[in-house]
Amino acid sequence: xxxxxxxxxxxxxxxxxxxxxxxxxxxxxxxxxxxxxxxxxxxxxxxxxxxxxxxxxxxxxxxxxxxxxxxxxxxxxxxxxxxxxxxxxxxxxxxxxxxxxxxxxxxxxxxxx
Amino acid sequence: xxxxxxxxxxxxxxxxxxxxxxxxxxxxxxxxxxxxxxxxxxxxxxxxxxxxxxxxxxxxxxxxxxxxxxxxxxxxxxxxxxxxxxxxxxxxxxxxxxxxxxxxxxxxxxxxxxxxxxxxxxxxxxxxxxxxxxxxxxxxxxxxxxxxxxxxxxxxxxxxxxxxxxxxxxxxxxxxxxxxxxxxxxxxxxxxxxxxxxxxxxxxxxxxxxxxxxxxxxxxxxxxxxxxxxxxxxxxxxxxxxx
Numbered sequence: 001x002x003x004x005x006x007x008x009x010x011x012x013x014x015x016x017x018x019x020x021x022x023x024x025x026x027x028x029x030x031x032x033x034x035x036x037x038x039x040x041x042x043x044x045x046x047x048x049x050x051x052x053x054x055x056x057x058x059x060x061x062x063x064x065x066x067x068x069x070x071x072x073x074x075x076x077x078x079x080x081x082x083x084x085x086x087x088x089x090x091x092x093x094x095x096x097x098x099x100x101x102x103x104x105x106x107x108x109x110x111x112x113x
Numbered sequence: 114x115x116x117x118x119x120x121x122x123x124x125x126x127x128x129x130x131x132x133x134x135x136x137x138x139x140x141x142x143x144x145x146x147x148x149x150x151x152x153x154x155x156x157x158x159x160x161x162x163x164x165x166x167x168x169x170x171x172x173x174x175x176x177x178x179x180x181x182x183x184x185x186x187x188x189x190x191x192x193x194x195x196x197x198x199x200x201x202x203x204x205x206x207x208x209x210x211x212x213x214x215x216x217x218x219x220x221x222x223x224x225x226x227x228x229x230x231x232x233x234x235x236x237x238x239x240x241x242x243x244x245x246x247x248x249x250x251x252x253x254x255x256x257x258x259x260x261x262x263x264x265x266x267x268x269x270x271x272x273x274x275x276x277x278x279x280x281x282x283x284x285x286x287x288x289x290x291x292x293x294x295x296x297x298x299x300x301x302x303x304x305x306x307x308x309x310x311x312x313x314x315x316x317x318x319x320x321x322x323x324x325x326x327x328x329x330x331x332x333x334x335x336x337x338x339x340x341x342x343x344x345x346x347x348x349x350x351x352x353x354x355x356x
Contacts, residue, residue: 002160010160012191013177014167014225020198022224024205025212039346040339041207042240045233046302047315048200051334052229053295054316059323072289079293083300093135093297100293108286 071113075104121258125251129258132234137266139294140230144267146288147171148274149281155182158275165271169264170228172328173197196327203335204232210242211235214249223253226260228267233298234259307342314338 002010024031057076058065065073079100086092107113120126133140144165151161156178168174173194180190205224212220227235235256243249274281281287303309315338322330 002157002163006160007163009181009187009190010163010167012187013164013173013194014169016191016194016198017168017170017173018221018225020195020201020205021227022205022221023202025209025220025224026217028213028217031209036343037206038210040343043308043311043339043342044203044207044335045236046299046308047311047335047338048203048229048331049233049295049299049302050312050315050338051200051319051331053292053299055319055323055330056292057296058316058320062323064320071286072292075289075293076296079296080300083297088301091135093294093301094138096297096300097136097138097290097293100296101290104286104289104293108289109284 069113071104071107071111074107074113075100078103117257119250120254123250123254125254126258128238129234129255129260130262132238133231133259133262133266136230136234136294136298137262139291139297140263140266141270142287142289143171143291143294144270145274145277145281146283146291147174148271148276149278149283150175150274151178152275152278153283154178158278161275162272165268165275168194169225169267170194170198171267176327193327196329199329200229200331200335201227201232203332204229207236208232211239211249211252215253219253223256223260226264227256228260228263230294230298231256231260231263233302237302307345310345311338311342314341 019026057072060070068074079096082099083092083096086095148161148165151164151174152158156164160181164174164178176197177190177194180193204227208224208227212224215223235252238255239252243252299312303312315334318337319330319334322333324330325333
């Protein structure tokens with residue numbers, strides 16, 4: 001089991017989740033919001049995902065990968081190719097995951113790439 | 114929330130769940146590996162289970178797990194979690210336009226559950242905030258459905274990972290399914306030239322700034338991409354092509 005101190009730490013961490021995820025809508029008051037910021041936000045979702053994903057594929061041990069023989073790179077490339085082939089229709093995202101893993105797992109576990 | 118019939122009986126609730134289902138295998142694999150990682154880092158099954166149930170944030174959990182395992186001071190642990198979560202503050206600025214119509218407790222409960230993909234799928238489905246009550250209800254119902262499926266799947270997978278920690282080696286790299294889910298959504302977002310610019314600039318900046326601590330490279334990358342897109346809009350006048 002866990003002790004009271006540990007539970008309090010976890011509650012603090014949960015509060016951090018709420019604080020960050022609700023940061024700009026915790027208070028009820030008006031927020032000055034210039035038009036350029038409003039326009040800029042339409043680019044935020046894709047930027048946020050790219051910032052999470054691209055290093056996950058291209059960086060290993062803190063360095064940009066230097067070889068094409070990388071299971072993540074090839075898995076991601078085949079995933080993107082599948083999405084393009086399906087033109088995003090139907091369950092294209094689900095297919096991206098399945099096809100990408102079908103390339104990644106054998107290369108990674110089998111060949112150690 | 115989920116328990117409010119006005120939300121779960123609304124057709125948008127099912128739309129939200131269906132969208133979350135498209136990326137669900139990625140979320141499950143990611144949750145599973147997060148559960149395995151916490152136990153293998155020495156956090157213990159009880160602590161790991163409580164952590165996944167309360168904290169509900171994969172990147173923050175993975176960042177603080179090694180700190181907690183060696184007894185780092187609490188304020189450092191909390192500050193680390195907040196910094197790793199800073200990208201969510203950007204999302205909250207965007208979501209503000211949608212959620213301010215609701216009472217505070219409702220904003221905070223749904224806000225707690227909005228992870229990366231929930232935010233992205235929501236704004237993709239609702240490009241502009243509704244102005245009348247029926248539209249706002251549809252938005253809330255979509256969010257509830259979308260977040261509920263993600264939350265349930267993540268929690269079950271994480272607890273499974275905690276239970277199976279000794280049987281599932283991290284080296285298999287099952288967590289890559291989570292990356293592929295994000296890649297699929299990235300592809301669906303890259304629908305205009307300006308958005309593709311945002312993707313490329315952000316990806317390059319995130320790699321270039323990778324050495325920054327606390328995953329602050331993500332924040333730098335978002336700022337760089339948004340700034341670059343706004344500058345291009347201004348100089349090339351491509352406002353119309355943007356959306």
